[in-house]
Amino acid sequence: MSLLGFTKSIHKWVSIAVGFQIMIWIGTGGYFALVDHHVAGGNASKTSVNHQGVKTRPLIPWMNLTGQSAESVKLLWILEQPYYQVIHTKPEHRYQKHYVQLFNAYSGEPFVLTEPFVKKIANRSYTGTANVIAVSLVKPPVRELPREENAVWKVSFDDPSHTNVYIDKNYGRVISHIDDDRRLRDLMFRLHFMDYGNSGSFNHWLIVSAAGLTLTLSVTGIVWLIALFKSGLLRVPLAKNRKQLSVRHLASGTTSDLALPKADTILHGLAEAGVFLPSRCGGGGTCGACKFKSSKNLPQTTADQDLLSPEQLNRGYRLACQHFVSGIEQIEIDAPQEVQTYELTTVETKFVTPFIKEIKFTAAGGKRVPYRAGAYMSFIIPGGTNFIRPKDLPQHYERYWQQIPSGTFTHQGGVRHYSLATYDSLDNKLIFNVRWQLHESAAGLGSSYLGALNVGDKVIASGPFSDFFASENEVVRRVLIGAGSGLAPLRAIIWEQVELGSDRHETWLIQGARNEDELAYNEEFETLSEEMGNFFYLPTLSSPSCNWEGKQGYVQQVILGQIKHWLNGEVTEFYLCGPSKMMIEVENILINSGVPSELIFKDDFSSGR
Amino acid sequence: MVVVGAQFLLWAISGLYMVLMNIHYVHGEFLSVDSREELIGREVNYSFDSLVRDNPKAINVELTMSSGHPIYRFVTPQGHGAAVDANTGERIPPVKEHQARQIAKYSYAGNDEISHVKLISDASLKPSEISARHLPVWQVTFDHYSAPTFYVNEYTGEIVTKRHTPWRIFDWMWRLHIMDYTEGENVSNLLFILSATTALAAGLTGIILLVLRLRSDFAKEAL
Numbered sequence: 001m002s003l004l005g006f007t008k009s010i011h012k013w014v015s016i017a018v019g020f021q022i023m024i025w026i027g028t029g030g031y032f033a034l035v036d037h038h039v040a041g042g043n044a045s046k047t048s049v050n051h052q053g054v055k056t057r058p059l060i061p062w063m064n065l066t067g068q069s070a071e072s073v074k075l076l077w078i079l080e081q082p083y084y085q086v087i088h089t090k091p092e093h094r095y096q097k098h099y100v101q102l103f104n105a106y107s108g109e110p111f112v113l114t115e116p117f118v119k120k121i122a123n124r125s126y127t128g129t130a131n132v133i134a135v136s137l138v139k140p141p142v143r144e145l146p147r148e149e150n151a152v153w154k155v156s157f158d159d160p161s162h163t164n165v166y167i168d169k170n171y172g173r174v175i176s177h178i179d180d181d182r183r184l185r186d187l188m189f190r191l192h193f194m195d196y197g198n199s200g201s202f203n204h205w206l207i208v209s210a211a212g213l214t215l216t217l218s219v220t221g222i223v224w225l226i227a228l229f230k231s232g233l234l235r236v237p238l239a240k241n242r243k244q245l246s247v248r249h250l251a252s253g254t255t256s257d258l259a260l261p262k263a264d265t266i267l268h269g270l271a272e273a274g275v276f277l278p279s280r281c282g283g284g285g286t287c288g289a290c291k292f293k294s295s296k297n298l299p300q301t302t303a304d305q306d307l308l309s310p311e312q313l314n315r316g317y318r319l320a321c322q323h324f325v326s327g328i329e330q331i332e333i334d335a336p337q338e339v340q341t342y343e344l345t346t347v348e349t350k351f352v353t354p355f356i357k358e359i360k361f362t363a364a365g366g367k368r369v370p371y372r373a374g375a376y377m378s379f380i381i382p383g384g385t386n387f388i389r390p391k392d393l394p395q396h397y398e399r400y401w402q403q404i405p406s407g408t409f410t411h412q413g414g415v416r417h418y419s420l421a422t423y424d425s426l427d428n429k430l431i432f433n434v435r436w437q438l439h440e441s442a443a444g445l446g447s448s449y450l451g452a453l454n455v456g457d458k459v460i461a462s463g464p465f466s467d468f469f470a471s472e473n474e475v476v477r478r479v480l481i482g483a484g485s486g487l488a489p490l491r492a493i494i495w496e497q498v499e500l501g502s503d504r505h506e507t508w509l510i511q512g513a514r515n516e517d518e519l520a521y522n523e524e525f526e527t528l529s530e531e532m533g534n535f536f537y538l539p540t541l542s543s544p545s546c547n548w549e550g551k552q553g554y555v556q557q558v559i560l561g562q563i564k565h566w567l568n569g570e571v572t573e574f575y576l577c578g579p580s581k582m583m584i585e586v587e588n589i590l591i592n593s594g595v596p597s598e599l600i601f602k603d604d605f606s607s608g609r
Numbered sequence: 610m611v612v613v614g615a616q617f618l619l620w621a622i623s624g625l626y627m628v629l630m631n632i633h634y635v636h637g638e639f640l641s642v643d644s645r646e647e648l649i650g651r652e653v654n655y656s657f658d659s660l661v662r663d664n665p666k667a668i669n670v671e672l673t674m675s676s677g678h679p680i681y682r683f684v685t686p687q688g689h690g691a692a693v694d695a696n697t698g699e700r701i702p703p704v705k706e707h708q709a710r711q712i713a714k715y716s717y718a719g720n721d722e723i724s725h726v727k728l729i730s731d732a733s734l735k736p737s738e739i740s741a742r743h744l745p746v747w748q749v750t751f752d753h754y755s756a757p758t759f760y761v762n763e764y765t766g767e768i769v770t771k772r773h774t775p776w777r778i779f780d781w782m783w784r785l786h787i788m789d790y791t792e793g794e795n796v797s798n799l800l801f802i803l804s805a806t807t808a809l810a811a812g813l814t815g816i817i818l819l820v821l822r823l824r825s826d827f828a829k830e831a832l
């Protein structure tokens with residue numbers, strides 16, 4: 001992985017870990033910025049209390065008091081009466097534990113703050129009209145004053161904001177008014193400081209780790225941003241200046257001049273002009289489908305480098321979502337000039353494995369839909385309510401569905417891509433294999449929508465898009481490797497090869513499945529391999545029944561067993577389509593065995609959205 | 610996006626600094642020795658009663674030890690500090706430079722030399738790290754890389770506050786954190802509100818992207 005790739009993946013993982021707390025930080029930060037601090041501090045009904053009085057009698061010398069040692073002595077006025085406050089130890093902060101005694105400064109008698117005093121002080125400090133409803137001495141820990149280590153007096157008022165006035169028992173001074181505004185602020189502080197244990201502190205390991213991760217996130221984010229800038233992918237959009245671009249269509253050999261917005265990517269610019277390059281990631285730079293060729297030597301973005309082979313890069317191929325119209329005059333593209341939108345009518349639908357449905361459509365008005373084997377179409381899935389389970393599940397597949405709840409779920413709709421499962425140039429039927437996707441609480445919205453179509457139902461789809469197809473190279477053999485619904489485009493390619501009637505080269509199919517039931521189109525392929533001398537069929541099951549006589553295990557093992565034979569100095573191309581994990585492992589095996597990456601073609605279903 | 614990105618970085622750095630540094634350390638509590646002394650009662654020949662008689666408007670009267678002698682400290686009606694010798698009852702004259710040095714040295718926990726001393730009495734010339742209510746003060750700085758500084762009140766000889774580099778950095782970090790690039794106390798400036806809103810939007814879109822991304826990763830596994 002490149003350094004930038006590494007940075008990106010750190011960025012993503014870290015954002016999972018602290019993303020939520022960051023939102024809390026921003027949200028509470030916003031609160032602090034907007035709130036009126038005087039009110040939020042609980043000061044709405046607070047006024048300062050002046051205790052200072054005038055001496056009316058001589059004060060008793062402090063040494064006449066109980067004669068204890070002290071660090072200092074203060075003359076403290078409480079409600080206009082003088083007291084000696086003998087301080088034994090005075091901590092740095094008021095809320096820390098302190099050892100203090102009070103004495104009446106006239107009589108020298110020990111003095112303790114009692115309820116009537118406390119009530120009077122609270123009333124003086126309170127500007128509202130409500131009455132006191134409770135007075136109590138609270139020992140630490142004091143819930144509303146988390147750092148307090150001394151016992152404090154709490155005076156509660158009967159007002160709508162539930163004001164509590166806290167008074168220091170050693171000073172007779174008001175510590176705070178805690179009302180609902182203040183409680184909200186304290187909650188915000190606790191959230192901001194991640195003080196989920198109410199310690200009143202922000203020096204704890206939880207927030208330190210979150211802050212460390214956040215710093216990592218910011219740094220990786222900025223590195224990423226800078227990389228995007230350097231590659232010209234980020235820029236400040238100016239006016240929609242247009243520019244003439246000459247586009248040569250390789251399929252038809254024609255050239256057209258299009259005026260495209262300069263600031264758009266080539267992908268979006270062309271789409272605006274009605275020319276749709278294939279794209280599964282919608283311009284995200286992760287699918288590698290939106291190739292174009294330029295005679296001018298364009299800079300390479302990291303996505304170009306990750307998704308195109310060095311050879312393609314040398315020949316001038318780049319990704320259209322990664323380059324801007326402004327930098328280019330002339331390009332060549334290998335895409336249909338126009339993408340059609342079709343209204344399709346369901347003509348047949350049936351389960352071919354426990355989870356895969358074969359669905360056949362015809363285009364409205366008997367229109368022919370031209371396509372190359374391996375192509376896919378994009379279905380518009382309208383928002384609505386779907387059933388989690390199919391209604392027409394054949395009895396013999398029931399046992400695979402026992403765990404799946406019945407019921408419905410609602411969704412917003414979207415666009416989903418499905419590969420044409422056959423090469424059917426004579427018949428106008430379009431055949432798809434749709435795997436019913438399931439997860440805990442619902443089903444995949446697109447697959448369960450299409451899976452539930454009845455004969456006669458209509459759907460809208462556009463395409464076909466072609467970015468996975470059998471090459472026109474002179475090769476000795478093509479090895480197709482697939483599993484699950486990934487078989488769809490492979491099956492189309494097989495029939496295309498059969499129909500081309502070519503006996504010049506071999507076609508192999510390595511099909512993986514769990515058991516016999518899941519092995520879609522098994523009989524069809526068996527028959528084909530008996531009829532055609534150059535079609536080789538190797539199904540392999542990971543957990544077959546005891547009647548199975550074929551290969552057992554994963555496709556990876558079959559490939560390891562055959563690879564020597566295939567690579568015997570002859571040109572062999574590989575076509576992969578199936579679960580991501582399988583595709584990655586197979587590709588690794590091939591690359592490690594010395595297969596050049598230009599000879600490996602992949603159809604990755606998970607690169608869509 | 611870029612601007613918010615930079616501010617995000619500043620928030621992260623400043624936030625990390627502030628949570629990483631123990632607040633008691635930042636406040637330089639370790640800088641002074643525990644100079645608590647017992648009051649020596651027999652040296653107090655001038656009583657509270659006399660003090661209040663001679664200074665009827667004095668507030669916050671406190672009897673305490675200062676460099677080994679008992680003194681009274683209080684605040685005058687004019688709002689500045691004053692000190693009175695508890696033995697003789699005489700006003701203690703304003704602290705001179707050599708006394709300020711002595712007081713600072715006496716309570717300083719390290720054994721570095723004093724590098725410079727300066728009297729600050731004009732509020733318009735005060736450094737931003739002290740508040741005007743502490744004036745006039747002697748600024749006593751020690752010769753150490755963290756530049757520990759003790760502020761000694763000229764009238765009372767009391768060490769009113771202290772600073773060292775980690776605390777000064779903390780103040781800077783706080784300013785960066787609340788995006789107040791001028792004064793350091795105003796949490797609600799417009800810049801902050803604007804950035805907080807954009808940041809919120811950026812954060813939210815980030816989370817949405819992340820959720821989409823995770824869902825498509827699950828889809829890979831489920832094919």
Ligand SMILES: Cc1cc2nc3c(=O)[nH]c(=O)nc-3n(C[C@H](O)[C@H](O)[C@H](O)COP(=O)(O)OP(=O)(O)OC[C@H]3O[C@@H](n4cnc5c(N)ncnc54)[C@H](O)[C@@H]3O)c2cc1C
Nearest residue numbers: 417418419435437438439444445446447485605608828831
């Ligand atoms: C070029 C291309 C060709 C394709 N061809 C085919 C094909 O021929 N046949 C085929 O079957 N598919 C094909 N796909 C895949 C197809 O486009 C869809 O991605 C797939 O059917 C899932 O879509 P969905 O709407 O049913 O599921 P979504 O609702 O999009 O969900 C995606 C996955 O996430 C899971 N999921 C969704 N929500 C949750 C949740 N809340 N908790 C946990 N899990 C959740 C779902 O179970 C599902 O596995 C192709 C994709 C591409 C890009």
Ligand code: FES
Nearest residue numbers: 279283287288321
């Ligand atoms: S659209 Fe360009 S890489 Fe996917």
